Amino acid sequence: MASNKKYWKSVEELNENSSIVEALRQNEFVEEVPVDEFLGDKETLESSSTSRRDFLKYVGFSTAAATLAACEGPVVKSIPYVIQPETIIPGVADFYATTIADGYDFASILIKTREGRPIKVENNKEAVVKGSANARVHASVLSLYDNMRVKKPKIDGKDTTWETFDAEVGQKLNQISASGKQIVLLTQTFASPSTSKLVGEFKAKYSNVNHVVYDAVSESAALDAFEAKYGERGLADYDFSKAEVIVSVGADFLGDWQGGGYDDGYAKGRIPHGKKGDKKMSRHVQFESNMTLSGANADKRVPLTVADQKVALAKLYAEITGNSVSGRKLSANVEQAIKNAAGQLKQAKSKGVVVTGINDVDAQSLVLAINQTLASEAFDTTAPRKLRQGSDKAVAKVISDMKAGAIGGIIMAGVNPVYTLANGNEFAEGLKKLDLAVTFTQKEDETAQNTKYVAAAPHYLESWGDVEIKKGHYAITQPTIRPLFDTRQFQDALLKWSGNDKAYYEYLRATWTADILGGASWNQAVHDGVFKTTATVSLADEATAAIEDAEADATDETETVVVNNVAAQARKLANTAAASGMELVLYTKTGMGDGQQANNPWLQEFPDPITRASWDNYLTVSQVDAEAKGLKNWNVANGGLNGSYANITVNGSEPIKVPVIIQPGQAPGTVGLALGYGKTAGIKKEMQTGVNAYKVYQNFNNVQNVSVEAVGGEHEFACVQLHNTLMGRGDIVKETTLEVFNTKHYREWNPMPHVSRDHEMIDATSPKADMWAKFDRSIGHHFNLAIDLNACTGCGACVIACHAENNVPVVGKTEVRRSRDMHWLRIDRYYSSEDTFSGDNEKKENMSGLFGENGSLGGFLEMENPAANPQVAFQPVMCQHCNHAPCETVCPVAATSHGRQGQNHMAYNRCVGTRYCANNCPYKVRRFNWFLYNKNDEFDYHMNDDLGRMVLNPDVVVRSRGVMEKCSMCIQKTQKTILDAKREGRQIKDGEFQTACSAACSSGAMVFGDLNDKESKVAELHEDERMYHLLEHVGTKPNVQYHVKVRNTKEA
């Protein structure tokens, strides 16, 4: 049907008299195109020597010529040192011992530098305490090369010089000092004897100085409890390798509980050891609300709300000490679990240990009492840990004093209170009213934005320092690179403002020589990075004054005196009322911690070990609660995980909209949310992920009463693992119980898969089942990597170490969501669908037919869903370096091939990107470069700026677009080890061969070595009864071994 609709091209058309409309109606071009000028004159056109064909010829020729001419190589300049430092040889790495102490992470580490650039963090094996780096510490080297760092001191947001800065701050300090108002030093936990002494001198110079230590994530309750009992502010230290029974009530001690770093000791006790047939391993019982790393590794995990945990702890105390405590009744199975745990603890006596993470002085005191009763060997109070010092009360007092106008000036170092305080906005308001506000910071963060004087602070790799991680265990921080920017560390500034002309290095050295070393060599101490002494150091901890002050104030105001009577505390705990609504349990993620390194793309892309989601924080909700509140997770067509949003409200505060992940194992009645996300200041746009959970971290309490309600909208997660269960495929993660392991033949719990040949079942590893020619690998090296599933806690340090060593690119949230993550090493996390994995296997075995009760159709569907409180297994998977590799046979250009040393080589320059290999890989470990990830504005992470690229390992090529890549078994490292031995003319000792992951693994779960060296650990492990290969029946003959996971399921 014809239509008389009129289509308007522009408003002008409405005006009938418009000349333009008229002109355009007649002519397409308002002005005539001067075609005639060059085509009109037919004569000249014909007489022209250049015909159209000629023209095209010339164009063609010049294009071709230009192309060929462009093939000339560029001129490359080489600029050597003018005066080469003696210790630096270009191309050879140097290692320096240093210590990270950023207030949250403390560790003695080695820094690998190349041509003066720190490029990698390694564990310091000489350090007795905290000598291993976690994922964040491994990633900290990239934070050094952060382009968002403050590059110069600033006053009112404008760059200035240190001279001006000093002059102005010095003048203000004198004014405030004269006026009699308080000067507050609000700092992170330094645990530094020299800094302590220095602050003492600063106090002497200016009257009325108050030093307050502030931990963003507070351990104040544990510190208070310990101080009340032992008279010293510190945290009890634990050695889990000495424990046979470990009971944890809400303590994620494999995570960041009380400073973390307990996983190596724990893992030692988890590997079955002792006589054959009577091997022993520790028993681990965990009561907790969020699913944590510790819970995931536990032999028995009991999900409980925090209120119930308190009651449970009191009952445990009662059982062990024999004091009867009548308390609220818990459910029968929980009561039974407590009884069993207590029984095992009593049986183990000094080999038992109890820990708790409940943020409550009573609970912490109770644990100290229990461990004392047990006389636990794993429990050390004589040399407490010093890596948390903060006091909630003292910080609260600062804020109230600030409001009251009692404070004249504040100097902050290593803290970001505007972001990390629940009432950060109030703090920001307070800051503006002060006469003097200085912050030492690496980023222009939330606090810096509200502070007049922003002092550019150096990264720890550019600073000097000392740390007393544990009493008597000292560590030194030494710079490994000259400061990249015009920065000055807090201590240097304090020295200057105290009128001392010395540099902090000199001060530090003088302090050590006088007070700590006791005649030992300073150079040796710097070389080792650690120094242990039994002599008591006479450095007063000046920061305690502020705490005592605050406490005195608190007792004046209220009547809540700390009850120093354990029995009374137990009674109090036992009668904790069940939470009325939902409990929000705030926690820190393995990859983010307290959020200091939020601008670190490695950490953002690091998949959380439990949820496997990256680039986000989220509300973890149990299945039951999710159903009740109408919260959902689902997968969309491109494989991405989506989730609904929920609003959470604490104490009538402004609701926060958070995405929801349904977390198996989450205690019903609780929800979890990670701190450290939702930063908006001093951080790249790409890295501004998640929501700020500190806003509900009220009164420094990680447990809050919360109301949760579903709201509209869909959140797109970047989750790298979509299958949550094994669906009964027990041969992927083989596991057994300690009892079976000790009593049965190993082929029963570690069966060899069979294949059919001539209708006869034969071993999958038998030569008869092999269609490949045999290759003799007995000469030279034959590398193997052994992974012990018992020792692996899933901490993920290996993932970041691999990133750093192998120049693995960061691809960003949307790409991860499309399953284009580039991690060469992933740690698969599996939940059981039944209560245990063996239950899964049984269910699968018992399936019969397609339909019906035991039908496989419905059965497998059910098995896709994890249980409410599942067993968890971690399995690191990287390229298995198959001796009969399926990827090699399908490569049309022979870009991937096998080396005689057992490594599967990948020649990037040969690869044309067909991706056949990735499709044919049964382990799915190959990663494809869908884009150019370096020098590409679309991927604005560290490889896109000159500064960030400084972290690249010069021994490993940076891959380009369209190329397949994968784990190389760190061939650059094995080759280097071989070359060093050749050059020095010696044999290679066991332990010299390392990959990035095995070197990073402090728990001993990953062991790398030469199988042909019969003395080596890996050769011994290869013959171990627990050894199996992943998907053995495929016949790929991998060079990565796994060791059967054994669980200590003995209940009583």
Add this chain to the structure above:
Amino acid sequence: MKKVNRRNSISRILGTALALMLAFSTVAFAQDEAAIKAGEALFKANCAACHKLDAMSTGPMLRKIESRLDEEQGLDREWLYKWIKNSNALIKSGDRYAVEVYEKYNKRQMTAFPTLSNEDIDNILAYTAQDKAPSVTTVDSGGEVAPAESGFSTDIVLTALIVLFGLLALGLFLVNKTLRKFAIANGTVNLEEEAKKTSIWKAFVQNQFLVIVATIFFMLGAAYFAYGYLMQIGVDQGYQPIQPIHYSHRIHAGDNKIECKYCHSSARVSKHSGIPSLNVCMNCHKNIAQVAEEVQQEGITKYGVDYNKEIRKLYEAVGWDPTQQDYVNEQKPVKWIRIHNLPDFVYFNHSQHVSVAGVDCQTCHGEIENMEIVEQHSSLTMGWCINCHRETDVNFRGNAYYEKIHEQLKDKYGVESFKAAEMGALECGKCHY
């Protein structure tokens, strides 16, 4: 250490001798000549480390030192004996000029030479007393005579041969011409018939088969050359860029025989051979501010380079002030132009080849010692690498690392030596990661 700052010492001695012969032809001077010769040897062995004849070095310049001292300070040879044998004692004795010199040179003491006899010192003084060497041009011409003579003989042979062949060709042409004339005259050749024949080109074009075959050959040939052209893209064999400082490997590695790894020391332990930092240059060039005169002349005439200027560039870069004999100026790193460029995806380790395999630098880099300006000698293509790995025996000798492996290999294959390729040196992942 003996300083080798003058190359062609033999020719120089000869030259000096020649010049002296020309200047003083009487026998009476023969004795002096012997003294000068002995003095020169002593000077080079003992003094040259710190002194030069015509320039400041660590110590003052020494030409005509005796007469200068006499004229300016009124000091005689006796004073010099004392000074040379033990300058410290002289300074301590409070001798006016001795103290003055000591102060002037920043209280640097001259090494005492108690072993030198007075006669030795006489000889040295005789050597220093000579006039500045006469222009080296005579020496140069003398030097050029010899090679010219040998060239002369071959040239003559060649010219004679060319003339001979030319005459032969002329003779043949004339004979042919004459015979043809006879033939035409006799009527044995029919000219018209010849004219009727179709030309060879026409015949060729008409023969389709030939055209097709020729086209195929032409295209194959073109493809061959095109392939050859394309394959040399990115291969910079013969790349010889002009460097910011003209550094002559010919003089350093060739004439002065400085070991390659003295400067490229990291080649022993690192993947990089390393461009030496300038402090390594200064190990020698602190004392060598100028090259010998004839070397300078050679540089100017033959290579168009003022070597002394290039040394001054070094001083400029490293911040060295030759008059103060100290590093006082600002340092300016030298931006060398890299000659040997491997792509990023290749891992090459110098120490593996230099220290472990014991490969000579020249194997890959060519006759560096003869290169005035270094050029890329080898193609540095993968084929070139692989070839060498295929042909080279692994150097097992005396290396404890290889002991076990070598034994096992011997037992297995019953042969003594193995090529690098047989030991896995052809595997992709050994060089690409």
